[in-house]
Amino acid sequence: MEPSAPLTLFNSLTRRAEPFQPVHEGEARVYTCGPTVYNYPHIGNMRAYVFADVLGRTLSFKGYKLTHVINITDVGHLTDDADDGEDKMERMAAAQKQSIWDVAEHYKQAYWADVHALNIRQPAQWTVATDYVAQMIDFAKGIAAKHCYELDSGLYFDVSTVADYGRLARAQTDEGEGRIEVVEGKRNAADFAIWRKTPPGETRQMEWDSPWGKGAPGWHLECSVMSGAVLGFPFDIHTGGIDHREIHHPNEIAQNQAHCCTNGLDDAANSGAKVWMHNNFLVERSGKMSKSSGEFLRLQLLIDKGYHPLAYRLLCLQAHYRSELEFSWEGLGAALTRLKRMLIALAKSDRPAGEGDISKREADFRHRFDQAISDDLNTPLALTVFEEVLSAPGLGPGWKMSIAEHMESVLGLNVFNLTRADLRIRPKSATITEAEIEATLAARKEARAAKDFARSDALRDELAGRGVEVMDGDPLGWEWKLAP
DSSP: OOOOOOOOOEEEEEEEEEEOOOTTTEEEEEEOOOOBSSOOOOHHHHHHHHHHHHHHHHHHHHTTTTEEEEEBOOOEEEEEEEEEEEEEHHHHHHHHSSHHHHHHHHHHHHHHHHHHHHTOOOSEEEEEGGGGHHHHHHHHHHHHHEEEETTTTTTOOGGGTTTTTTEEEEEOTTTTTOOOOOEEEEEEEEEEEEEEEEOOOOOSSOOOOOOSSEEEEOOOHHHHEEEEEOOOSSEEEEEEEEOOOOOOOHHHHHHHHHHTOOOOOTTTGGGEEEEEEEEEEOOOTTTTTTTTSSSSOHHHHHHHTTTHHHHHHHHHHSSSTTTEEEEEEHHHHHHHHHHHHHHHHHOOOOOOSSSSSHHHHHHHHHHHHHHHHHHHHHHHHHHHHHHHHHHOOOOOOOOHHHHHHHHHHHHOOGHHHHHHHHOOOOOOTTOOHHHHHHHHHHHHHHHTTTTTTHHHHHHHHHHHTTTTOTTOOTTOOOOEEEEO
C-alpha cells in the first residue's frame, strides 16, 4: 500500500497552506464555534459543521486520536457581532413569551436533529456556555488589570495591549483600523466587551454577579474559556465560518494572548490555536438565508420538500470548503441524482471484504483519494476518485467495497445504509401515500403488459394529477417522484 500523503491545511492566520504538525504527538485537538441557540440554524450555518465534520473525519482517517469540541452559545451573543444591539437569546425569549432556558433547549435540540440528519459525527464534547460562567469570570479577573477597563456598560478589552490585533481579519484598511465604528467611551474603536452589565432598571433572565456588577459574559469570552478549559492552550485547530474571521475570532485571539501572557502572532501558537480554518459562505440569491425572512432556508424545509438531507451534504462536498457555494433547488436536485448514481453503482458491487494482496490499480485509487483529501480537504477531487472506484470494472472480488468503505469514512455520505427508495422525492405536503402510488403503478404495468395503452395513459395522468411524475425509461431506474 502507498505511504500516506502528508496532511496540509490552509491556516487563515498565516494565510498559507501548512503541513499539519500536532501539538501533542499522535493527537488532534479541534474546537469548532457552534450555534447560538436563539433560532433554527439555516443551511448556510450547517455548511460550517459539514466542513468541520470532514476535517475531523480526515484527522481520524490519517490516524490521529481526535478530540473535537463544539460549543453551544446560550448567552451573551448580541444581534450585532461587534458588541452592539440586544442579546439574541433575551430578545427571542421575549418575542416568544417563553423562558430563555426553554428557548435555548428547543433550538439546541433542533440543531442536534440537523447534525444527525447530515450524518455529522458527535464531537468528543459539547460545551454549553452557561456551564462555564464561573470560569469566564475567573478568566476575566486574570486579564482585567493589564488588558481591560471599565465603563458604565461593562468591562472592555483594550486591543492595544496585545501585539498584532486583527491580523486574522481581512476587513482592515492599510492603516490597520477595523470596520467597527467608534463608540463613545471606548479607548479604541475595536475594543470589545468582556462582561456586559445589566442596564439600571432592567432584569435579564440570564445574569450573574461579578466584580463588575450583575450581568452576562461577552460572546467572545465564552469561546476562549471553553476551548482553553477542555483542550488546553495551545491546541491544534480552531474552525468556524468565514464571518467569524473578521471580529469574533480576532477578539478570541486577543483574549488568548492576554491569558497566556504571549506575544506577537508570528508564532501562530500564541493565538491559542496553531491553525485557524474558515469555511466560505453558502450563497442563496432569493434572500431566504436570512432568519428575518420568515420561512428561511433550514434543513427541515429541504426535507419537507422531499429531498434527502444527505443530498445537501453532498452539495457541500462538491465545492471546496474555502470556495463560495451557491444554493439552488436545481443544484440540490443534481446532487440528489449524483447520490442516486452512487447507490446504483454500489448495488453492483460485491459486499465481502477483499482478500489477498491489493493490486497496483487498487492501491492507486487509495493513494489518489488520500492525496486529494490531504490537500486541504479537497473533497471535490476526492468525490471524483470515489465515483471512479464505484464504477470501475475488473476490480478484485470484494476490493471495490473495501476501498469504497475506506473512502466513505471521510465523506460521510452514509451510502452503505441508504436505499434507492430513501432518495425518492416525497414532499411532506403530498396527499397521496406510497402504497397508493405503488398500487397504481402495479395496475399500470398490468395494463401495459396487456397492451391496454389507453388505461395505462389514464393511470399515468391520474398520478400526474396528484403530483406524481412517472419516469418511464429513467436510466437511474426510478419509477416515480413526487413534485416538490
